Structure formats: C-alpha cells, structure tokens
Amino acid sequence: MAKKHETPNLDQLESGPWPSFVTGLKRLAERSDMIGDVLGQLEHSYQTRKGYWKGGTLTVRGYGGGVIPRFSEVADQFPDAAEFHTLRIMPAPGMHYNTDILRKLCDVWDEHGSGLLALHGQSGDMMFQGARSEQVQPAFDAINELGFDLGGAGPSVRTSMSCVGSARCEHSCYSEANAHRKVMNSFVDDLHRPSLPYKFKFKFSGCPNDCMNSIQRADMAVIGTWRDDIQVKQDEVRKFVQERGRHEVIDNVITRCPTRCITLKDDDTIEIDNRNCVRCMHCINVMTKALSPGQDRGATILVGGKRTLKIGDLFGTVIVPFMKLDTEEDLDRLVALGESIIDFWAENGLEHERCGEMIDRIGLANFLEGIGLDVDPSMIVHPRTSSYIRTDKWDEEAEKWRARQAEGAA
C-alpha cells in the first residue's frame, strides 16, 4: 500500500468552479498505489518546480512506437510511480463514442492500468496514462480486442484529427471521417514502425475555418473548400437584415469581407462577386441560415505546417489548390499524394527535419518537381522579389505553362 502523501499545493487546485484533475487523482489514489505515488511526485514537482520523468524505449509486440515510456527519477521517494507509461490510442474520426464503448475502455484501464485517462492528447489520441512496463502488453491486447489500435509516437506518421464535419456541420465540404480513416489506414505501417526522418501529421478540416488547426500543425493539411458560387437564400438574407439592421450587416458582414466582394442592395438582398471570393467563411459564419458554401465542394491541400523546433513556426503551403474528394478514386488520389510526399521526404529529409523545413531548405519548386506537381500561382502570395535568379530555361518552362493552359481550356 502506497503511503498517502501530503499535497498542500495540489490541494489548492481542488477549489474553484472548474472541474479539478486533482480530485480525480485523489479518488484513484484510494485504490491505485501508482497514482498515490504519482500524486506525491507531482506535489514534489510543485514544491521544487522541476519535472522528474525520463523517457525510455517501450512498445508492444510487433510495433515500434505508440507507447510513451516514463520512468521516475525520484523512484526512491515514490517507488510505486517508478514506471508510469502512456498508451496512445486512436479514437474514431470526430472523437465519437457511445457510452458502451467508453465504459468498456474504462473497464480495461481499471483492470490493466491506473484508471487515469486524458481525453484527448494534443495529437488527438486517447491517452491511457499510467501503466507499469508489464501492464502495457495486456492493456494493449484488451484495447485492441475492442477495435482500437495504437497511435503514433517518434519519427513516424502520427495520429490524425478531423473535425465533426459532415456528421453535424453544414459547412463541411467533404467527408472528413472517410478521408481521415482512408488516409490513416493506408499508413499503418509508417504509424506503428517509426522509420521516417521525423514526425509526419495529417489533419482534416472540413472548411476554411480549419477547426483542427491543420494549417499550423499538420505536415499535410486537408482543408475543405468549394469552387462554385456561395449558395444564397435571399429571403433569409432579407430576414437577417430586418432582424439585425443594415448598420450591423454593413459593419459585420459587408465590410468584413477581405476582398470586398459583397454588396448590400436597396431591397436588402446581397450580391456576391464570386470570382473574387477567397472562401474565407466569414459571411457564412455570421449568416448561417442565409449563406452556405457552394455545391462543387472538395479540398485544398497544404504541406509543411509545424511548430517552432527547429527553424521556427511554419504554415502549411498550398500545393493543390483544389481536389475533389467525393469518390473512392478521389480518396485514392489523396492517399497517393500523401505517399509521394512522404516518400520524397523520407528520401531527402535530414534527420529530425520536418517536411516543411525540407521544403524551406530545397525550395518549393524543387519539392513540387520531386513529387510530380506543376507550379500554380495559387501557391504563392506574390512572385519573387529578389533579382538574384538564373532563368536559363525560361522558354521551356513558359511552354509548359502554355501547354497546361491549352489542356485546361480543351
């Protein structure tokens, strides 16, 4: 039986209106020696302002990743917290559960682990926190029997995330759940057996609101969009104007359009210059009943987003302005695109170099050539400004553009 530790700092986190993680940990400590000592170590961290976990190597049979090993550096003081590993488990796209499966997952974790579960980690995994080394395999086996699988860790394809999308959101421009599952399940080998230069993340957002923050956090972001005109219900527009007043509509919809392409007319309907609409979503977000994305829907693909380490934060860069994602063949093309990007990066990326950093190093045009995509002016904000450039094969390249234009027109 683990001894009960005094936790004066943590006790202070039990007050206040927000649900307290400390209260849950204390409840677990009544039956889990491990959590008892984890609480003790956490209090020790609060008092000394230092962390005391170190990593290691641990996985399940046949896999190379998916488990985050943690060994205590102060195990002499907190012996039952000597091992406190996490299993990353991938939820269904959109993080849907019924109570039956959630309870079964809790049963497994009460039997084989500490009973502490984070829903969800920053990568989108269920984080089963708190297993000793010998518990990892039986816990995984039981979770695996319920139809769930380990997520990514280390230099591998990582667990993905998708928004609620088509399941409940009228802005959705493709089936996020299908695209998410199809793409990820095409890369299970790269997910379970880390062998890439560094991590690689896919994220799926159904519209340019990008609720999954894919543009800043995904090596390959799939963001829904549309090519045709915004759908307008003019009677609903009129109602909206009458309810809110012209002043509010002008200030909050018309003048907020980044390309000034909406006009409010004298009869309280609107006119949209769709050729200049950049699909930002603002007017649709505000007038949810009157406006919706067009009907010719699909996605924009951006590559190279990541956070700070090592060259600084990078946004994803457009590499496919629009692709349809309606049919199985469309999704096959999306998977093939992911494969060609990962293959090229695995071949050319340096150790610990994210895909976006490689693109920064070798140049976007070279990357596009490497994965077999043509350049397009939608991929840039503006053309180059530095005059230090050789243009030896200008005529050849210009001819490629003309040929593509002619092909597109045909």
Add this chain to the structure above:
Amino acid sequence: MSEQQFRQAIESGVPDAFPYMHPLMAKNYGQWDWHDRPRPGVLHHVAKNGDEIWTVRAGTQRQMDTGTIRKLCAIADEYAEGHVRFTIRSNIEFMVSSAAQVDPLVAKLEQEGFPVGGTGNSVSMISHTQGFLHCDIPATDASGVVKSLMDELYDEFVNERMPNRVRISTSCCQINCGGQADISVNVQHTKPPKIRHDLVAGVCERPAVVARCPVAAIRPALVNGQPTLEVDERKCICCGACFPPCPPMQINDPEHSKLAIWIGGKNSNARSRPSFQKLVAAGLPNNPPRWPEVSALVKKILRVYQEDARDWERLGEWVERIGWPRFFELTGLPFTRFHVDTWTGARYTFNHSTHIRF
C-alpha cells in the same frame, strides 16, 4: 523449449466513426442545412429534411479518472441518448433529439460540476499539454496552469460576450506543444543548459545533439580528457532542444524558468489569413500552484480586447487594426528590445512605411 503463443496485434488503425455516432448524425451525414445557438453552450443544427439535433457542450478537466468518465456516461444515458463526442479542446458534447431535453441535461451537468459553455464568442477550454504530470522536459505544470486559468475565466466560458472566439493554449517548454492561439502561455527558459560533462559521452550521440541546435551554439569538446559538448552561451537561445537527445544538458531550472505571454495566433481563414502569435510579455514567475501573475495578465489582455475590439475581430485582428503601439499603451505592458524580432525573416516584421498612429 516450448514457445509461448503470443496474441498477434490487429493493425486495425483508425476505427469506423459511424457505429459510435449519434444516430441522427449518422442519418443526416453531409445533409445539414444551418445552425444557431439558443444559449451559450448549446448548438442547434437543422438538416435539409427538417431533422433537428441539439448539442450541449461542457468543460472537462481532460485528465480524468475512470470514475469521472463513468459519471459522464451515466449523464449521457439518463439525460441524453447515450452518445458523446469530444472537441479538440477537451470539451465533451452530448447530443439530444428534442429541445425539451436540453434544460434538464444542462442542469444535471452544472449540478455535477461540469460547466456548460465554450461555444461561439466565448473563451473555450485551454489547449492542454502534459507538464509535470507526465512530460519528460516540462519546466512547469500544464493541468494546474489550465485549472487555475479556467477557474479565473469561468464566466467567460459560460458566456458568449467576447468580440469573437478566444482560444488559449499553454506550453510547458519552448517546443510549445500547446500550439498557436489568441493567447498563449509559454514557458521560456532564460539560462543556457548546465552540462554534466562526465555523463555526455556515455549518454548522448554528440553529432545528433550538435545538429539539433537551432543556432549552432553547440560544439564537440574535451573536458578532463573526456569527449563532451560545450555551448557558446552568447549564441544560446535557451530553447532546450538539446535536452531530449542529451539529458546531461539540463535546461530545467527552478529559478530561471519564466512564463511568457504571446497573442494573436489564428488558424482560421475567416476574414484575414491565418497568423502566428507574437510575444507581448516575458519574465513572469513560474509560480505554482496557481500562477497568479499569469492569470492577472491574461485577464487584463482579455478585458482590454473585450472593451476595445469590434464585433468579429479576433485578438490578433484587433491589434492589427489599432496598431502595436496602442496595444502596449492600452495594456500598460512595457515594450522592450526583446519584442523586436531577430529570427529568419525578421526584417519583414519591421515597419517599412510612414504609417504611424500618433
């Protein structure tokens, strides 16, 4: 020797979402028409065929014991229809098929201590990292910082009275797992790593560590005849990137880890292009268990934003309109040489115009 029969893993990957989805969501998949928000924390979606679904969103502590999850399941069974989903910010959503079920569900959640909110123009739950509880390189805690901040921002979670949605994140080292946000609370190390020269050769793959440094401040060295690494402390930016591949390069420092506040990150494409967050304050003390200096500053920034921004301006868009000098004036924060960028592309962040507000 007899071989034990091992169970073969089923590499099932990502499971199918449809068996777990609320039946009305599965039925109307891709067929939703419009939505509104009857009250903070409640969404109402209408399908093209007239089907309606109400969603009640509640905050959780993210790090949950199975008892808490079972309690949420019991609420879902009794007051909702047995299905839940989670948002990217660890909020839980309960779906019901009639308006009459909403109020009893909200009341039950509030009674059990789960705040209902986080929708529309509110401050939603804070994007969460691991911190002292589980991370191997945390300079501070995450769950405790989040709990402390959400206690302070509770009223902004359960109301929708901000100019636009506010997304907050926390990170317990400069790798910033918490991600970009309208307001980001990040630990900033302020001292170069302390090196245990006797351990480096045995533990670290030295070329990999040298390669990891973003500013080329690390080089191989010999100390007492032992191969080790040394850091050019004038170059070092104290980022800690050398610590994971080489733990003898201890970056965590109880005294000199400080918190910094960054603002104006935005991932949505709505109105303006997505943007990165910018440094506004540093040097805040790493002060568990409640980090009062951080809460006070976050609340001050939120108050000024709330008073001064126009409808639908995200925090970064508001500052873009009023200009950075006014931001520092309104918040009373000092502007220092450290706010002037020195990283790759820094020159694009300078004012190349005479556009100045006086």
